[in-house]
Amino acid sequence: MLFMPDLIVKEVGPIKVKSIGSIIFMEGEMKFWAWSAYDKCSFRCVYCSVEAQGVSKPQILKEEVGPLLDDFDKQAGRKFPFYMGVTSDPYPPIESEQQLTRHTLMELAKRPNIRVVLCTHGDMIARDIDVFKSMTNLEGVGITIPMHDNEKIKQLEPGAPTFEARVAAAIKLHEAGLPVHVNITPWIPGVSEADMIARELPADMKVNVGVLSYNEHQRYYTKYLFGRDIPSAQRVFGKEYTQEKINDAFLAAHKQIGGGTKGNLKWLVLPTSGKNHTHHLTNP
Numbered sequence: 707m708l709f710m711p712d713l714i715v716k717e718v719g720p721i722k723v724k725s726i727g728s729i730i731f732m733e734g735e736m737k738f739w740a741w742s743a744y745d746k747c748s749f750r751c752v753y754c755s756v757e758a759q760g761v762s763k764p765q766i767l768k769e770e771v772g773p774l775l776d777d778f779d780k781q782a783g784r785k786f787p788f789y790m791g792v793t794s795d796p797y798p799p800i801e802s803e804q805q806l807t808r809h810t811l812m813e814l815a816k817r818p819n820i821r822v823v824l825c826t827h828g829d830m831i832a833r834d835i836d837v838f839k840s841m842t843n844l845e846g847v848g849i850t851i852p853m854h855d856n857e858k859i860k861q862l863e864p865g866a867p868t869f870e871a872r873v874a875a876a877i878k879l880h881e882a883g884l885p886v887h888v889n890i891t892p893w894i895p896g897v898s899e900a901d902m903i904a905r906e907l908p909a910d911m912k913v914n915v916g917v918l919s920y921n922e923h924q925r926y927y928t929k930y931l932f933g934r935d936i937p938s939a940q941r942v943f944g945k946e947y948t949q950e951k952i953n954d955a956f957l958a959a960h961k962q963i964g965g966g967t968k969g970n971l972k973w974l975v976l977p978t979s980g981k982n983h984t985h986h987l988t989n990p
């Protein structure tokens with residue numbers, strides 16, 4: 707039986723939130739649709755900003771995907787990008803059997819009006835290069851690699867693939883001519899060595915560096931949308947680092963490393979700067 711949920715519209719302070727099943731749309735300061743085929747996330751990053759740590763479980767049937775995308779297309783058209791990977795990762799290990807993300811991409815390929823943006827910590831993304839290549843509506847793919855030390859990955863992203871596996875996936879997508887970039891986010895003091903990561907990547911690949919943030923605004927909407935509370939990052943790193951200390955360390959690293967050995971590092975402005983995430987600091 708098809709799920710076909712109703713459209714729900716709620717006003718939360720300055721944000722208008724609409725949801726259709728697992729698709730969420732926020733209007734106001736943040737404008738996006740977020741799609742998640744899985745509830746919870748087996749990668750279990752300790753800093754997860756949407757508190758998704760858990761065991762990834764499908765939250766939609768394959769047959770429900772097409773009708774929901776048609777609804778999205780009707781309501782948003784080309785106006786807003788369709789984000790995959792915001793509320794949980796699209797490539798947890800269970801995706802190898804369920805193939806819900808692959809199926810969604812194939813459905814999106816049939817709807818070129820929908821603009822698609824995807825981010826992941828998973829190396830399984832390389833499996834879907836054939837589908838990505840068939841999409842005329844793929845605007846961007848981000849692979850998140852905040853650290854290069856596999857021992858630290860085991861502690862801080864216990865279910866996620868190794869550094870080498872993620873780098874290999876990023877390179878495969880890049881070689882296939884897809885619009886891929888790497889995100890060193892969150893940049894964590896004493897953990898993230900931006901140049902050590904960027905030097906393993908092609909010189910013409912964009913590499914964004916974004917600071918670990920105890921973002922109040924994000925806290926507000928994730929609590930409302932997902933019923934989750936204090937941001938994980940603050941719970942885990944709050945005793946050791948205030949936001950001010952983290953910001954100072956980030957700015958010092960930016961000053962010291964700049965564009966990095968390959969000149970492909972772009973440091974994002976601090977979240978408190980009043981600018982959005984598309985703004986970068988000028989490299990020294």
Ligand code: SF4
Nearest residue numbers: 747750751754794795
């Ligand atoms: S991969 Fe993303 S959604 Fe999953 S736990 Fe890590 S930060 Fe959260």
